[in-house]
Amino acid sequence: MPPCAKGEAATQGIKTKPIITLEQLKAHDKKGDVWVAIEGKVYDVSKWAAHHPGGEHLLENMAGQDATAVFLAFHTEHGSGGQARKILQFLPHVADVYLPPETKLQIAFRKLRDQVDSDGLYKTSVSFYVCLGIWIAFLFSAMLYLTLTAHNIAQAIFAGAVFALFLQQCAFVGHDTSHNGITHRRFTDSVIGWIIGPSVTGISTAWWKRSHNAHHVVTNSTTHDPDIQHMPAFAITEDLFKKGGTWSYYHKRLFHFDSLAKFLISYQHFFYYPIMSFARLNLYLQSWLLVLNFDVKMEYRTVEIACLMIYWTWLSLLISCMPSVQLRLAFFFTSHMLAGILHVQITISHFSMPTYTGASFPAHPGEEFLRQQLYTSMDLESYWWNNWFYGGLQWQVAHHLFPRLPRHNLPEVKKRLQVLCQEHGLEYKSVGWWKGNAEILYSLRKAAMKARSTKVISFQESLLWAGMNAEG
Known part of the structure; x- marks a missing residue:
């Protein structure tokens, strides 16, 4: 019997x-019947689920599972943890779950999690973000000056390059x-996010949170992770x-392997960088699609819309100050194509890593979250002189396991995780x-070769169509 059950009775x-x-x-893993286990x-x-601040889909992804590790990762005492635990007191506690004894790996990871907290690694360095704010303000000021004084193509391209760097750093x-x-205060961080996100870079923070949090919970799941569901453009496996095709439980639609998808995927290793160069335009589109989709529950919708309008207003006015159409186009496309380096950074830690199917990762009970992140994520090596370029995305494994941790403390956690992995025979x-x-190009090419020899299946022949028309 779990201690919690005995304690309540006594x-x-x-x-x-x-x-x-x-x-x-x-x-209990279906919509309308969602049970999750947390600490027994x-x-x-x-x-x-419909009122969950992170989105209903996150709880549905964890339906029928022990969500303890995910809960502790996202609801720390330095963020929403206190509020989350208060909410748990009012939710129907319908049962206790029998859990097998903790493994050595579980115990080690729990101790590491406690040490990260007790050693103060959740504490944010004010000086770090002050310096970062000064750096971003400098980039913005330089971009404004260079744009307003540009009188030839070379100057417009240079101004666009600085704007691209500004967009990357803001992201x-x-x-x-x-x-x-x-x-670590939700509303305060949201205000900073509205300024740095939709207001000055044109990307909805609500859209980012909705998609990105799902990615963290079901990393590299072919059916549930929106960050690897990019057909017809890409298929990493x-x-x-x-x-x-694949049914997306996030997008609630079929990514169908039709003739267009077959052609694009067959040559995706050639298309990868060109598409990444224009991926920012898709982020603009996805932001507007979410904020204008009133069927999706969303906090602060009006604020998000207003911030997005601010971005397009000031950017349009700035570009209009350039003396010719040629300079305006050079500035816009240079900035957005060079900002594509950010999209390479986003994909590089996961696209070449293994995938799995479904919402639950196959592993020993209690080890799923740790093993999932080690299995599906990888870090990029960086040094003191180029850490600024990666913006914390280079420490992806540590970030996925400790998503609330300040960026500047991730290297220390990485060292500790590497020791844990070495002691337990795991790969970091x-x-x-x-x-x-x-490795990305190799993975894309490998899938491309498979796509070339895979038969295109019409929608009427697909498993989805068969399910929709099943009888009996």
Whole structure:
């Protein structure tokens, strides 16, 4: 019997909750019937899911599973942890779950998590972000000056290059705020995010949080992770198309392997960098699609829309000050194509890593979250002189396991994780920038060769169509 059940009976004088197994818990994994286990207690979050600040889809991804590790990673005492635990007290506690004894790996990771907290690694360095703010302000000022004084193509291109660097650096801060990794106060970090995100870079923080948090929970799941669902443009593994396509539980639609998808995927290793150069335009589109989709529950929708309008207003006015159409186009396309380096940074830590299918990662109970992140993520090697360029994305494994941690403390956590992995025979993958790019191209080419020999399946022949028309 879990300690929590025994404790309740002894201290509150109430009947103990029924004890269920992990297999029985898995039966409650559907919309409208969402049970999750946290620290031995099973909660029915079916009704609460729609009110979850992170989005209903996150709880549905963890439905029927022990969500303890994910809960502790995202609800630390330095962020929303206190509020989350208060909410748990009001959710239906329907059962307790029998969990097998902790493994040596579980114990070691729990101790590491406690040490990270007790050693003050969640504490944010004010000086770090002050310096970062000065750097970003300098880039913005330089961009304004260079743009307003540009009188030839070369000057417009240079101004665009500085703007690209500004957009990249702002994105890193936006990433920090979306994880509540600066002040650890949700609203305060949201305000910083609205300024640095939709107002000055044109990307909705709400869209980013919704998509990115799902990516963190189900990293590299072919069916659930939106960050690897890019058909018809890309497919990092044949599992995304070998059965005629993939049903996305995030997008709620089929990514169909049709003739267009086959052609693009067959040559995706050639298209990768050109598409990354224009990927920012897609982020603009996705931002507007979310904020204008009133069927999706969203906090501060009006604020997000207003901030996006501010971005397009000031950027349009700035570009209009340039003396010719040629200079305006040179500035816009240079800035947005060079900003594509950011999209390479986003994909490089996961595109070449293994994938799996479904919402639950196959591993020993209690080890799923740790093993999932080590299996699906990799770091990039960096040094004191170029850490600024990567913006914290180079420490991807540590970040995925400790998503609320301030960026500047991730290197220390990486060292500790590497020691843990060495002691338990696990791989902590970390490669250089060029090798990381080479591995992406290799993975894309490998999938491309499979796509060329895979038959295109019409929608009427697909498994989805068969399911929709099943009888009996």
